[in-house]
Amino acid sequence: MNASVLPLTNNTPLCYTKNSPPFNYTMPIASAYYSSIFMMLGITSNLIAFIVLVRSFQRTQSRSRSFFLIFLGGLVFTDLMGLLVTGTIVVSFHVTHFNWRNLDPNCHFCNFMGMSMVFYGLCPLLLGATMAVERFIGINRPFTRASSATKSRTISILLLVWFIAGCIALLPLTGVGAYHLQMPGSWCFLNISSKGNDLVFSLIFSLTGLICIAVSFLLNTISVVTLIKVCCGQDRCQRRRDHEVEMMVQLILIMVIGSSCWCPLLIFIAKTVLSGGPLQVRYLLLWLRFATGNQILDPWVYILFRRAVLKRIYPRLDWSRGSIMTLYPSLRDTVRRFTRSSIASTVASNETEEVGKLNGTPPSTLKPPPPSP
Known part of the structure; x- marks a missing residue:
């Protein structure tokens, strides 16, 4: 990878002090084909999932399931918008090869993309942890949740999650960290550095994501154990649990996908800034592709792992009875x-x-x- 960097002066905008166009590079992982394929797959998947979610929300009669579908719809909508915003910028660069300094001399466009990367990156992890908390309370404290949960409150929690992610994304505009143009010149992201406020913001971003993954893993494990005890218990009059099992299966798959896709990037950022070593751009782009895969795989969890789909795949199973025990x-x-x-x-x-x-x-x-x- 070769980059020809223009001579920097005291008047150089902050986002171009690390890398400045024009760039001359040869990196297959950063080609237009990868960006276009990822973007089209992600948008198509999320659109299908969003349509399916809307229909399921209109047909559902369970309160707990309707609340879960609101969170899941927020997750799908966030992934869709993230792919549209960031993917459009990246693909446009690969098609037109525009010069960032000519197009955006004051770094406004670069800051917008950097904020979008952080915001749409943290939202799935924060929403995953929020859904884990909601299912934990719904399974372990059903009476407490039934007395306090409403659709308006669920929407308020969803908006609060977006607000928290937005506040973290806006930190560089207050002086905590900075957004810089990243190699190979097609995207802007936080400055992964071990110096000053860049170190603080990098750790805030990576630790927030890792904590969300840890909370999801802990609460989902407890919820699964509790649900198994309830489904296999001695109470003959227990209420239907199939829809709760279905939600837990979907939530666990979302957690596994989010952990697999985001942990490499989050750990790489934390390790780089704490060790003080140089940034390895090739690994950064590789782990970024992994993180992008989260937005593509998430919607297929709900598209495929639903009882309506499983009935068609396994029609011989007795799906008419009200207990998960009929499956085993x-x-x-x-x-x-x-x-x-x-x-x-x-x-x-x-x-x-x-x-x-x-x-x-x-x-x-x-x-x-x-x-x-």
């Missing part, structure tokens, strides 16, 4: 075997106590009759 007959028989023995012993002890009370004899002195020969 061996597990259901095992639970019945253990619960049947425990129920029988409980009934026998209760009958013994009743007989003791009628005869005026303490239950502990009663002995079972000897077996008949």
Whole structure:
């Protein structure tokens, strides 16, 4: 990779002090083909998912599911807008090869793209953690959640998540960090450096994302364990849990995809600024491609992993009954075997106590009759 950098003066805008156009580079991973393919796949996937979500929201009768669909719709909408905004800029550069300094002499356009990269990057992670909290409360504290959850409050929480991500993205405009033009000249991002405020902002960005992933992993694990206990419990009158299992499966897949796509980039940023070593542009672009994959894979979680789709894939399974136990007959028989023995012993002890009370004899002195020969 070769870059011809114009001589910098004291009047050089901040976003061009690190890299200044024009650039002469040969890097296959930064070609127009990658950017165009990623953008078209992502936009198509998110549009399909958004249409499916709107139809599901109109048909759903479950309050908890409708709240989950609001968060999921916000996630899909955020991914779609992120691809539209950032992808359009990157593809336009590869097609026209415009000069950033001529087009944007005051760094306004570069700052806008940098803020978009940070905002649309943090939103999926923050929303993933928010959905994990919502499912944790819905499964472990259902009565508390039922008394306080409304659609307006759910929308307010979604707007709050966007507001937090926006505040973090605006920090460089207040002097905490800065947005710089990045190699190969097609995008702007935070300045990954171990000096001063750049170090602070880089750590804020990376640690916020890593904390969101850790919170999602912890709360989703607890929710899954609780849901398994409820589905496999002894209560015959338990309410339907299939829709909650479906939501947890989708949420876990979103968490796995987000962790796999974003952890390499977040760890790379934190490691680079803490070690004080030089920025390795090739790895930065590679991990950025991984992070972009999150916006493409997220919508397919809801498109594919729905009961309506699974019914068509596995039509032989009994989907009409109300319990997840119908999907696992061996597990259901095992639970019945253990619960049947425990129920029988409980009934026998209760009958013994009743007989003791009628005869005026303490239950502990009663002995079972000897077996008949």
